[in-house]
Amino acid sequence: MRNIFIKELNQTFIEDLDIEIVERKGIGHPDSISDGIGESVSEALCKMYMDELGGVLHHNTDEVQITAGESHPVFGGGEIIKPIDILLTGRGVSEYEGHKFPLDRVAIEAAKEFLDKTVINLDVNVDTIVQCKIGHGSGDLVDVFSREGAPSSNDTSFGVGYAPFSEVETIVMETEKLLNSKGFKKQHPAVGEDIKVMGLRDGDKITLTIGCAMVSKYLANRDEYITVREGLKDIVIDLALKYTNREVEVFVNTADSDEAKDESGYYLTVTGTSAEMGDDGSVGRGNRANGLITPCRPMSMEATSGKNPINHVGKIYNILSNEIANDVVANVEGIKQINLMILSQIGKPIDQPKAASAGLILEDGYDMEKVTPQVNKIIDDWLENISVITENVVQGKARTF
DSSP: OOOEEEEOSSOOGGGSEEEEEEEEETTSSEEEEEEHHHHHHHHHHHHHHHHHSHHHHHHHOEEEEEEOOOEEETEEEEEEOOOOEEEEEEEEEEEEETOOOOHHHHHHHHHHHHHHHHHOOHHHHHHEEEEEOOOOOOOOGGGGSSSSSSSSSSSOOOEEEEESHHHHHHHHHHHHHTTTTTTHHOOOEEEEEEEEEEEEETTTEEEEEOOOOOOOOOOOOOOHHHHHHHHHHHHHHHHTTOOOOEEEEEOTTTTTTTTEEEEEEESSESSGGGGGOOOOOTTTSSOOOOOOOOOSOOOOOOOTTTOTTTTTTHHHHHHHHHHHHHHHHHTTTTTEEEEEEEEOOOOSBBBBBBBBEEEEETTTTOOHHHHHHHHHHHHHHHHHHHHHHHHHTTOOSOOOO
């Protein structure tokens, strides 16, 4: 018997709150770039270890630091003056039972590959300097992964999840997803990848404030910049109205000064990310495992990206909690909202948490006695098959930021 607790949630339904705030840092934000690099390096190390040994050695690559460079963007062009510094740290195994692994090379290649596919206008070999200072730990740590049954928790930690997304959460997520999609970039090349979407719902009015780095070489002058900026407002409003009947207002680059006579009054970049010109980044400082920053919801401060996917419960339980919450909402009739918390205990099997606690808000006409067994079964089934989370992470199929 697992320690599963299901109670009625004594909390206001998210859509009934007077104020709701939601944020997403887009894929080109320095914090998101750090998350993406950390996770990409972990995936690459998993593949290296799997190819050589058939299993994954201990590692954590959740310590990525971006120190911003310097740039000089101008309408119609611009240049990088000082490259972006990217430091990879953490721990990994470079030698195990006679097998030597090119840990540093694989890590650097993974980081550069992520950068190359993520920030379209960044010349990775010229505009960045990637250094690897990942510590080479002992191969003895692998024993935690090779015990019979589920791996043992590496820490006493917890993960949280909830479902379903509110209207504002959905709109914030879908806005960044659209603006950073490949198809959108082909149509609007001046729109960079560093896009931050801040959503506010005040009663029945939704306000979106978007910070969007523009790529200078695709904009000949301020008039073209303003045309693209104003066009984004209409595009986002049209998108938002697919998910809500509430009033929607959109602001883009509110720090711009349209009275400025030169580039200094606008959010111009050479590459499409503010990491080129003053904004630093770190793993875990941005989006949570579900892709959002949600102060009106339960959140964990744990950095999910880059941690090993075998026994690091700070990673596994945050991903797992969101998977379970979404599964419950999709398959149990009458669930209006679920909040889920899963707590580990160091040294104990990860499929046997100290507590898996679900709080439910039900639709009118439903009672806890009817839905509780169904929710319990879904939670129990996921814990029984917790290795699915590891498999999805190793294959790059799980969201971590």
